[in-house]
Amino acid sequence: MQKLVVIGAGMASGRMLEHLFEAAPGAWDVTLFNAEPRGNYNRIMLSPVLSGEKSYAEIVTHDEAWYDTHGVTCRFGEKVVGIDRDRKVVIGEQGEVAYDKLVIATGSNPFIIPLPGHDLDGVIAYRDLDDTNRMIEAARPGARAVVIGGGLLGLEAAAGLRLRGMDVTVVHIMGHLMERQLDEAAGYLLRRALTDRGIEVCCSANSKEILGEDGKLRALKLDDGTELPCDLLVMAVGIRPSVALAKEAGLETGRGIQVDAQMHTSDPDILSLGECVEFDGQIFGLVAPLYDQAKVAAQTLTGEASEYIPREVSTKLKVTGCDLFSAGDFAEGEGREDIVFRDPARGVYKRLVLEGDRVIGAVMYGDVADGNWFYGLIKDGTDISEMRETLIFGPAFQGGASVDPMAAVAALPADAEICGCNGVCKGQIVAAIEAGATSLEAIKATTKASASCGTCSGLVEQVLAVTLGDDFVLPTAKPICACTDHPHEDVRRLIKAKELKSQPAVMQELGWKTSNGCHVCRPALNYYLLADWPLEYTDDPQSRFVNERNHANIQKDGTYSVMPRMWGGMTTPEELLAIAEAAKKYDATVKVTGGQRIDLLGIKKEDLPHIWADLNAAGMVSGHAYTKGLRTVKTCVGTDWCRFGTQDSTGLGIKLEKRLWGSWTPHKFKMAVTGCPRNCAEATCKDLGVVCVDSGFEISVGGAAGMELKETEPLAKVATEQEVIDISVAFLQLYRESANYLDRPYKWIAKTGGLEWIIAQVVDDLDNRAALIERFDISQSVYQKDPWAERATPQYERAWSPLADLTKEAAE
């Protein structure tokens, strides 16, 4: 049996021994020295120990039983004082041990800045469990700590101390945090996140002196004169390979102990690995290359050919809630290009650095789910030219069209918002599922997703199905039509979540089964797109039902009816004369409607642009009697004339109609304002009705007087006309944004589980009300245009006439 001595029980040597015992069990008689009075533990998990999220016992990697099993002689807590290479012995404090092979894994020492006062009581480095324990002891809630160093270790220390209740300030010499791993933008987000959790951060700050009193730490003084009082000062400014022992033994050293690709030092019987080595000019501080070295060292010992090749490394910060990832080289440079994705609201930042067709660096903050995938691309030097356009969205977005209805949901990135009401992303839902929430109800309870308006419950169920696989039986939701498996709710949410802004985009991304939809889905998609993206999407007349395309109501004989707006049901003799003349000129049947307007029936299509021009000339505009949009606002005469009237119901009705006309809605939308509870304007069976009372206005919604008869339900009672208008606009906009196409408000309200959620959105939450109004106004800037005026032109006259008249030729 050969004698192997290992100096240092760190992560690298621990891993090496594992490989060795696996490859050559019983071949080596191992003695393991460690200056720390303990064996191998997972040093990179010290941060959770510091913060209290883990205990030491949880991070031990090799316990006594393991050393026993493999016959390792442990000499823990014993320093090695020298190596005699001629005699091939290691000299410990307690005596010598002979070796055939020696492995030096002494690791690194924390770098202590030789500031005046660095030896004061209360100044500690952050390196091992003893340091950690000293910090835990010092971390009384309310006590103050300063951490010098805004790198990985320093920030983890700062976060841990903060979690233990200390007031923490991080002092960093560079302009942004973690400058070796992060660029400025990500550094900024990280700083903001730390500040949010109560950690003060001073960048570009030079420490000058550590101040003490009676040998005890008092404050850190910066070179600008600032004094930061503290009870604990942690130095985490970097590490130095621990080379003293090797150097004394006459091994070649530079910054570290020099090794070849087989991990031999300058003495072929002595190997070295870990943070203490220097290979090809590089030294190492992260765990991944150490593990690679451990494997090579074990193979060298067993006589297997092997070669250490340094690889790109990636970094994740172990501070709960600060998700960052960095890998490769992300400095700017000639021939390098960036792909950047930012979502300021959610604090997400992703940047890829490309050189030619390869990714060479990645920095991510806030959403690091795809980090390992990008890391793989960097490591493998993958040619990304084919997927460059969607690269930043991660692996889920690659791979072309989705046919599986679940594929669209499966492809959503973790940060795609599923529940708009509560701002819940897919990632949170997946996390909740993985934590045991395996039903829609459980997801609602744990994440709030679909707990408000409920329109995303279909999507939540799909996330459940995608995540749980066969363990979850998807309830069958009714798809929009045979072109798709998605119900309306899913399509609406996905249009928003995936930012789909055209019909082809929707059909492609959501796996439509037909090339261009059908008469059922196309009008719905056209509506959803124009409602969600009023500025980006262009209305498609060919996806509209005939009435909305021709801006008149088709009748059973193929003629049309034309109805001008009469604001609040008011008209004038001049308007009536113009209507009468038009009726005679185009041979119309005249009918007074239930919505307090006049309908001209029997107009031929080719006459439409002409009658519109005539009515426009008299100051009248389209009444939109044919639209899924605002129809009429019916009123009574109110205080103007009526002896019972309590408010100016006519005036308010006109104001509402002038504010809301022209907007497209999921289905038609009818309103009324009545001047007193006698309700002459029949406001309590409308989609939105206002009943005036002495003290103000009662707004109620969700009425119906069609195939179903339904009384409205109270939405709000307010004192001023302005509030009536604001709440009406907000209600209409919420309906526009969240209802299924062809659901009247009463149906939509029922699907949201009652008025409670809607009241919260448009009545109680004033900010949200204002936001709804703002979005409505953006839409109105595009859509509040008189379609008659736009179409009473020679071009439309031509387009709406027959293409050719063959009646004469046929007669020949």
Place this chain on the structure above:
Amino acid sequence: MSWIDIGALEDIPVQGARVIKTKMGCVAVFRTADDAVFALSDRCPHKGGPLSEGIVHGHKVTCPLHNWVFSLETGEAQGADEGQVPTYDLRVEAGRLLIDASKLAAQSAA
């Protein structure tokens, strides 16, 4: 066959239709998303709805009155509905629409 020029392809909106008047009634001339053109009688066999005002999808049209769907290629009603719309030969030449008048004439003679 006698081909009559009835207008330009561009006069018909994509996924839309225009009508031509004939002695026998209106004929709807359709243009689909893939720029194919079809001519069918503009009368739905169900209740006489103007097919030219229907939504065009694929090589099909949906009648605007009661949502019957017809194949533009054969004029046959799709799905559960039964009915047939007369079709006419139509072709595009140098951007012009040419319809076969012989069938129109034959019909008018019948």
